[in-house]
Amino acid sequence: MRIRDSWEGDAFDPECPTRVILDRVGDKWTVLIIEILDDSPKRFGEIRRAIGGITPKVLTSTLRSLVADGLVTRQSFGEVPPRVEYSLTDLGRSLQAPVTALRRWAERNVAELIDNRDRQAEIDDAQAR
Amino acid sequence: MRIRDSWEGDAFDPECPTRVILDRVGDKWTVLIIEILDDSPKRFGEIRRAIGGITPKVLTSTLRSLVADGLVTRQSFGEVPPRVEYSLTDLGRSLQAPVTALRRWAERNVAELIDNRDRQAEIDDAQAR
DNA sequence: TCCCAATAGTATCTTTGAGGTACTACCTTT
DNA sequence: AAAGGTAGTACCTCAAAGATACTATTGGGA
Numbered sequence: 243m244r245i246r247d248s249w250e251g252d253a254f255d256p257e258c259p260t261r262v263i264l265d266r267v268g269d270k271w272t273v274l275i276i277e278i279l280d281d282s283p284k285r286f287g288e289i290r291r292a293i294g295g296i297t298p299k300v301l302t303s304t305l306r307s308l309v310a311d312g313l314v315t316r317q318s319f320g321e322v323p324p325r326v327e328y329s330l331t332d333l334g335r336s337l338q339a340p341v342t343a344l345r346r347w348a349e350r351n352v353a354e355l356i357d358n359r360d361r362q363a364e365i366d367d368a369q370a371r
Numbered sequence: 372m373r374i375r376d377s378w379e380g381d382a383f384d385p386e387c388p389t390r391v392i393l394d395r396v397g398d399k400w401t402v403l404i405i406e407i408l409d410d411s412p413k414r415f416g417e418i419r420r421a422i423g424g425i426t427p428k429v430l431t432s433t434l435r436s437l438v439a440d441g442l443v444t445r446q447s448f449g450e451v452p453p454r455v456e457y458s459l460t461d462l463g464r465s466l467q468a469p470v471t472a473l474r475r476w477a478e479r480n481v482a483e484l485i486d487n488r489d490r491q492a493e494i495d496d497a498q499a500r
Numbered sequence: 501t502c503c504c505a506a507t508a509g510t511a512t513c514t515t516t517g518a519g520g521t522a523c524t525a526c527c528t529t530t
Numbered sequence: 531a532a533a534g535g536t537a538g539t540a541c542c543t544c545a546a547a548g549a550t551a552c553t554a555t556t557g558g559g560a
Contacts, residue, residue, distance in 0.1 A: 312487030358441030
């Protein structure tokens with residue numbers, strides 16, 4: 243996606259930075275991977291096991307795009323069995339602060355949200371009957 | 372999704388709060404809608420025009436789920452032509468702070484990310500040839 | 501009277517991307 | 531010779547998102 247050199251702050255234009263970043267971090271796995279890579283490099287299998295429920299195909303493609311965007315580096319040691327380590331770049335590390343803010347909000351507020359959701363589901367149920 | 376009453380902080384378990392919230396705000400439109408509803412209630416069409424490129428079907432379903440989760444309220448005035456206003460709940464408003472943090476990061480760092488991405492695309496191109 | 505504008509959606513079809521399961525290549529160890 | 535461990539691929543399915551067109555309602559203008 244092409245971006246203008248200067249930006250005057252219309253956050254709702256399809257080309258705006260916020261949109262680009264939301265497309266980037268707004269998928270199901272990016273944030274989890276970034277949090278996992280926090281302190282030290284991790285191997286493919288380590289990441290996979292740390293995240294429950296990601297398939298290798300999806301992990302591979304997510305990691306590739308993270309590398310392409312310069313958030314993560316990939317280092318392959320020429321060993322057998324293969325060893326590949328992924329770690330955060332400085333850019334990737336700088337993303338951790340806002341991500342952490344979001345996690346904190348999550349930890350404080352999921353309960354209420356789930357509560358609302360369940361209650362709404364009951365209402366929908368009742369209407370269906 | 373069912374959530375345990377107490378949580379000990381494994382952010383990578385599929386049932387953890389962070390996962391739930393990421394599934395919630397991690398889609399393409401939620402954050403944009405929350406930012407649009409910031410200051411005042413907005414009508415369906417206003418939201419639609421403010422966000423470039425969302426189809427009415429997707430907007431409808433996103434708004435419904437936001438209402439179900441208690442982040443947004445929907446008020447329908449019995450008028451013709453119809454008038455429906457959406458506004459943030461307190462819970463929805465509380466989500467704005469972390470979302471703003473993410474936007475700030477975006478505004479500071481998209482340029483670099485896009486730059487990396489374009490450079491990688493060139494490399495891929497070269498290898499394809 | 502008849503038709504149009506305005507609004508909040510629905511309906512239907514196509515496309516995209518994520519998920520599931522199984523498989524490969526490679527060398528080491530037993 | 532067989533099994534094990536690792537980083538992925540291949541192929542198929544299915545659900546969600548996107549595109550485009552359509553609906554219901556009624557006050558106002560020709």
